[in-house]
Amino acid sequence: MIPECPRAEDPSSRTRLDHSRAAEPSRGPCGLLSEIRTSISKEPFTDHYTVIPGRELGRGKFAVVRKCVEKCSGHEYAAKFMRKRRKGQDCRVEIIHEIAVLELATASPRVVNLHQVYEMASEMVLVLEFAAGGEIFNQCVSDDKEEVFSEEDVKRLMRQILEGVSFLHQNNVVHLDLKPQNILLTSSSPLGEIKIVDFGLSRVLSSHRELREIMGTPEYVAPEVLNYEPISTATDMWSAGVLAYVMLTGISPFLGENKQETFLNISQLNVSYSEEELQQLDRGALSFIQTLLLKQPRDRATAEQCLKHPWLQFSEPRDPLTAEDTPPVEDQEAPSADSTSSTSPHLPCGTAVAEEEEEVEEDGSPVTEELVVVAAYMLGQCRHSSSSSSSSSSSSSSSSPPSERDAVAAEQKAISKRFKFEEPFGALQEVSGKFSC
Numbered sequence: 001m002i003p004e005c006p007r008a009e010d011p012s013s014r015t016r017l018d019h020s021r022a023a024e025p026s027r028g029p030c031g032l033l034s035e036i037r038t039s040i041s042k043e044p045f046t047d048h049y050t051v052i053p054g055r056e057l058g059r060g061k062f063a064v065v066r067k068c069v070e071k072c073s074g075h076e077y078a079a080k081f082m083r084k085r086r087k088g089q090d091c092r093v094e095i096i097h098e099i100a101v102l103e104l105a106t107a108s109p110r111v112v113n114l115h116q117v118y119e120m121a122s123e124m125v126l127v128l129e130f131a132a133g134g135e136i137f138n139q140c141v142s143d144d145k146e147e148v149f150s151e152e153d154v155k156r157l158m159r160q161i162l163e164g165v166s167f168l169h170q171n172n173v174v175h176l177d178l179k180p181q182n183i184l185l186t187s188s189s190p191l192g193e194i195k196i197v198d199f200g201l202s203r204v205l206s207s208h209r210e211l212r213e214i215m216g217t218p219e220y221v222a223p224e225v226l227n228y229e230p231i232s233t234a235t236d237m238w239s240a241g242v243l244a245y246v247m248l249t250g251i252s253p254f255l256g257e258n259k260q261e262t263f264l265n266i267s268q269l270n271v272s273y274s275e276e277e278l279q280q281l282d283r284g285a286l287s288f289i290q291t292l293l294l295k296q297p298r299d300r301a302t303a304e305q306c307l308k309h310p311w312l313q314f315s316e317p318r319d320p321l322t323a324e325d326t327p328p329v330e331d332q333e334a335p336s337a338d339s340t341s342s343t344s345p346h347l348p349c350g351t352a353v354a355e356e357e358e359e360v361e362e363d364g365s366p367v368t369e370e371l372v373v374v375a376a377y378m379l380g381q382c383r384h385s386s387s388s389s390s391s392s393s394s395s396s397s398s399s400s401p402p403s404e405r406d407a408v409a410a411e412q413k414a415i416s417k418r419f420k421f422e423e424p425f426g427a428l429q430e431v432s433g434k435f436s437c
């Protein structure tokens, strides 16, 4: 018998989450949200969903994402199975935060939709809208000319990414892990719409408390993160610049032979704008990237400024040689806003952030949080830029034979590593202790 779909607020079928947490502050430590509206079902997940056997949709260190079908509706979803205990620590609060951010972003079509949540003894399952086109990463690194994005594709997708990022930033949320693996497509052919996923590292910014987390994926991480300087919405904008570079060229601009080299490339802003792939593009594309890959966060364009960039305006493709009308970077509208400013745009009703009491030290100075790093380190799937301090200019994915490449591709999922930055960059260490949430 096909079960009926439970109604969203049916108390008999769901356990309201967090009875015990109702009195908790709306935001926990480290910019984490701690209140959610979604009911959490304690019923067996498989009573309501059939998990499609076979290949996983994706995998992180503590989560597996599988395709499933809701029995009552026949609709396909992506079920993200997340372990509650990680390296001996209870990480449920982190999962609750991820749910809360997804709830907050319901109004944005650029963020993946959360359908339901289930909780078992050791796992929680986030039932997400299924993005059938998979990661844009696949097209970024494809050898198939038919598959790789055209510049017009990148413009359209980039606009959508920026719309999503702008929505998050207007709500004081920073994603902190924007990368091609976390930008999915509703369909790959024809090319659909983008959906931003994975809010596991996201944080809520506060005007009274500096956030200095060191986390992210090395290739996409901004210089201020490496320098243990305050994180802001501009931190995501750096990653957006790296994303644009990778989508347009298939080259990861800062990727080195190892993470130290990658970090060095980032902190020295060692990026090449003379790659052949970039030269073939409209000049506006280069100018766009250059408004983002700037060392000082305050100098970077905001998501809204980016959406007004000449390159992203709707236009017919132009001959790169005659594209003289795009103003050089320095002539463009100066991105100046301090994106950590306290102006708090609209938050959806009921979201916790607006009600939160800010933490301030006794002397009135903002509380600075010390955090341990979570860096999901990706093996070098993209090609290195020729300017990077890497000794080789191509990665295994571009130089290996196809069979080897397939094997590499099969293992391309994130290998999470943990880094601890005790001092600015120079003292970067990978640590082997407990994983801290």
Ligand SMILES: Nc1ncnc2c1ncn2[C@@H]1O[C@H](COP(=O)(O)OP(=O)(O)OP(=O)(O)O)[C@@H](O)[C@H]1O
Residues within 6 Å of the ligand: 057, 058, 059, 060, 061, 062, 063, 064, 065, 078, 080, 112, 128, 129, 130, 131, 132, 134, 135, 181, 182, 184, 197, 198, 199, 200, 376, 414, 416
């Ligand atoms: N809604 C979805 N539809 C289709 N595939 C998805 C969906 N959500 C996630 N995936 C796939 O699963 C992968 C892992 O998902 P996600 O990044 O959310 O997990 P994670 O464990 O937090 O990963 P990471 O370790 O990279 O942070 C994604 O990169 C994507 O390939």
